[in-house]
Amino acid sequence: MAIERVGIVGAGQMGNGIAHVFAVAGYDVLLTDISADALAAALAQIDRNLERQVSRELITAETKAQAMRRIASTQTLTDLGDSDLIIEAATERETIKAAIFEDLLPHLKPETILTSNTSSISITRLASRTDRPERFMGFHFMNPVPIMQLVELIRGIATDEPTFRACQQVVERLGKTSTASEDFPGFIVNRILMPMINEAIYTLYEGVGSVQSIDTSLKLGANHPMGPLELADFIGLDTCLAIMNVLHDGLADTKYRPCPLLTKYVEAGWLGRKTQRGFYDYRGETPVPTR
Ligand SMILES: CC(=O)CC(=O)SCCNC(=O)CCNC(=O)[C@H](O)C(C)(C)COP(=O)(O)OP(=O)(O)OC[C@H]1O[C@@H](n2cnc3c(N)ncnc32)[C@H](O)[C@@H]1OP(=O)(O)O
Ligand SMILES: NC(=O)C1=CN([C@@H]2O[C@H](COP(=O)(O)OP(=O)(O)OC[C@H]3O[C@@H](n4cnc5c(N)ncnc54)[C@H](OP(=O)(O)O)[C@@H]3O)[C@@H](O)[C@H]2O)C=CC1
Numbered sequence: 001m002a003i004e005r006v007g008i009v010g011a012g013q014m015g016n017g018i019a020h021v022f023a024v025a026g027y028d029v030l031l032t033d034i035s036a037d038a039l040a041a042a043l044a045q046i047d048r049n050l051e052r053q054v055s056r057e058l059i060t061a062e063t064k065a066q067a068m069r070r071i072a073s074t075q076t077l078t079d080l081g082d083s084d085l086i087i088e089a090a091t092e093r094e095t096i097k098a099a100i101f102e103d104l105l106p107h108l109k110p111e112t113i114l115t116s117n118t119s120s121i122s123i124t125r126l127a128s129r130t131d132r133p134e135r136f137m138g139f140h141f142m143n144p145v146p147i148m149q150l151v152e153l154i155r156g157i158a159t160d161e162p163t164f165r166a167c168q169q170v171v172e173r174l175g176k177t178s179t180a181s182e183d184f185p186g187f188i189v190n191r192i193l194m195p196m197i198n199e200a201i202y203t204l205y206e207g208v209g210s211v212q213s214i215d216t217s218l219k220l221g222a223n224h225p226m227g228p229l230e231l232a233d234f235i236g237l238d239t240c241l242a243i244m245n246v247l248h249d250g251l252a253d254t255k256y257r258p259c260p261l262l263t264k265y266v267e268a269g270w271l272g273r274k275t276q277r278g279f280y281d282y283r284g285e286t287p288v289p290t291r
Helices: 013-024 036-055 061-070 077-082 094-107 123-128 161-173 189-205 211-222 228-235 237-251 260-267
Strands: 005-009 028-032 071-074 085-088 113-116 136-141 150-155 177-182
Touching: 005 013, 005 077, 013 028, 013 036, 013 061, 013 136, 028 036, 028 077, 036 061, 036 071, 061 071, 077 094, 085 094, 085 161, 094 123, 113 123, 113 161, 123 136, 136 161, 150 161, 161 177, 189 211, 189 228, 189 237, 189 260, 211 228, 228 237, 237 260
Parallel strands: 005 028, 005 085, 028 071, 085 113, 113 136, 150 177
Antiparallel strands: 136 150
């Protein structure tokens, strides 16, 4: 089946980036979210990011205009019924994701491929609660989506080969590179990246270094583009904690225990850039460490 219409669920930082890259690649995109504010903010963010690409002569003004025309938005999930491919990019909570697929299923064509952008949750388990586990897989973009080259493709235990190949071809049309990962907690990128971020938080918690010395050490000492605490704020501390919990529960090894300081920040509602406070305070002109 040719994939032309793509339905994206969740218009947060990942949903808006995913809509952006699909529209530039010529797909028709329908973006949905439970929040009207999130949809409005996503469309404004896509406009700004496309404009930045125009000003850097990466795309033309006409490509930007066409891409904006290809993106529609709706608060009604079932409007996505006509999609050839669904990419679920809502909050990293299994109950939310399972409910989205359950509500969507009766409205979909039988051949529609279902995917989740989850950072860590079992694809096999999400798939098993749908009517089409063979046409269900993980489609994991990296943040920021318009910039990062990688998409991790994750087969659930039942995913069939035509579905995997169809998603590989979509990644090629987006101009990105895919890697294949088996369906184990955190897949490849977050199995490796998130324990490093969690360890950086322990390093802060135990007083080994300050926020600034930890981030500077990894930026200048290991050539990382962002320090681990800055990156945690960028990803979202709620998402980081959710991923650590999936690694801890799924792999049953204490080496994955989430740092209590990470839990405390999330309990405070300090989720990083998206709430303007996390390891840094973003409310002023330049970010300032919060401890
Ligand atoms: C949690 C998961 O499940 C998986 C994940 O995603 S893990 C997170 C993976 N991502 C990373 O590790 C990102 C690490 N950070 C970086 O690579 C860089 O800091 C960065 C690309 C984000 C910004 O780079 P920078 O050099 O500091 O900033 P800047 O020069 O302003 O931007 C570089 C480019 O990124 C673009 N950019 C920056 N932030 C952006 C954003 N939020 N959205 C879209 N584009 C963005 C800029 O327009 C610029 O584009 P060009 O190079 O085409 O001109
Ligand atoms: N942040 C990152 O770096 C990366 C995240 N991911 C994954 O992508 C997904 C989204 O993450 P991210 O964009 O950062 O999160 P955000 O918090 O930025 O966005 C999530 C969006 O989903 C919305 N939402 C919640 N419930 C529903 C629902 N039932 N139906 C529709 N929309 C809903 C939220 O609305 P509201 O705010 O009103 O609740 C919010 O707008 C997660 O699975 C995450 O693990 C993958 C790669 C990288």
